[in-house]
Amino acid sequence: xxxxxxxxxxxxxxxxxxxxxxxxxxxxxxxxxxxxxxxxxxxxxxxxxxxxxxxxxxxxxxxxxxxxxxxxxxxxxxxxxxxxxxxxxxxxxxxxxxxxxxxxxxxxxxxxxxxxxxxxxxxxxxxxxxxxxxxxxxxxxxxxxxxxxxxx
Numbered sequence: 344x345x346x347x348x349x350x351x352x353x354x355x356x357x358x359x360x361x362x363x364x365x366x367x368x369x370x371x372x373x374x375x376x377x378x379x380x381x382x383x384x385x386x387x388x389x390x391x392x393x394x395x396x397x398x399x400x401x402x403x404x405x406x407x408x409x410x411x412x413x414x415x416x417x418x419x420x421x422x423x424x425x426x427x428x429x430x431x432x433x434x435x436x437x438x439x440x441x442x443x444x445x446x447x448x449x450x451x452x453x454x455x456x457x458x459x460x461x462x463x464x465x466x467x468x469x470x471x472x473x474x475x476x477x478x479x480x481x482x483x484x485x486x487x488x489x490x491x492x493x494x495x
Contacts, residue, residue, distance in 0.1 A: 435473045440485050
């Protein structure tokens with residue numbers, strides 16, 4: 344039983360990687376062939392994966408991961424997080440525009456570092472506050488262009 348569960352976990356991970364590699368989406372039969380399973384099993388895996396990821400159909404019958412809602416898991420060392428913090432400080436001092444995406448990313452990293460590096464965590468929170476401060480210039484065209492570049 345445990346071996347079967349391990350195999351399923353591996354296949355779900357493979358499916359996630361497949362869908363990330365194919366933003367245009369894959370059909371159930373393409374997924375089944377690539378995973379070496381029956382088409383109905385591929386359908387079951389899609390359902391299981393959609394329980395923890397947002398799966399969409401870019402065209403009918405093709406399945407893909409909704410990239411705008413996909414959360415990337417990243418592991419930083421303390422030194423890497425400090426480098427990220429320094430880059431964030433540079434960002435906050437070189438732009439005068441409101442950027443809620445950057446602010447959200449800095450807050451998430453700050454929360455993740457709270458116990459390991461409380462001072463870095465605090466400074467990341469301060470940087471996030473600067474980026475989404477109400478005094479920042481709101482430029483919807485800048486934000487829309489930034490989001491378009493991200494999707495590209």
